[in-house]
Amino acid sequence: MSAGAKQIDPFAEAQSLAAPAAAAAPGPTTTGPATPAAGESWKAEAGGMALIEALALASRTAEELTGRAVDAVVNSELNAHGGWTIDIDVLEAKAKMGTNDLLCCYRIGFGADGSLVGYSRLRRYHREDG
Template identity: 40%
Template sequence: MLNTENTQESQDSQNPQEAQTSDTSDTSSERADDHTAGDRPSPMEVLRQARDQLAELTGMAAESVSSFEQTEEGWTLEIEVLELQRVPDTMSLMASYRVDLDATGMLTGYRRVRRYERGRADTRRSGGQ
């Protein structure tokens, strides 16, 4: 019968330098995720907060973020959501929501900017074409 208790501790004692390195990297990654109230959140934190807050308000899960911009007031994102599922899936109704967040990542407003079938190409022109 094999003794599997303290396996990680045994490995760490055999490679003390590796154990110290992994402990240090864990601490630094935790520090990167934490920010004080005066700091601006990282772009990934903002993206996660925007998706979560929009889903909570609308009841629709975000499928993707198609636009992401830092502004003087905070952040502006365009988030794609599934509004109405149909069969086949290419006929499902999608919507793009413009989501505005303040500098701390709290949602300050949102609005639907367009609605389209998933299988349709975008007919909007961009860049003055």
């Protein structure tokens, strides 16, 4: 690393991306790895696409495909295509009263080059039913 270059922590960047959604409404939050060894898998790269890039791409893709705002990233893992599979909660309908919003969890898969290889809705639920 050259002098003056800034080292980037992908985990910290991922949490900063999730912070605006978490601040907007109470509900599921992104948490860090349980152990230092698990932390290394968060920093892993798949075919040249780092996890932080995949998280940003998944958020944009979910918003484009559903036309709705992303609420939280709930899971990420390397997939058989050499890319990432990411589960994202999307705000389906805001509660008329209180905080019992209707959320949908979508699974979005990317290949090693960032191409979309899969998309499905896993479940639809009220925030209070979590």
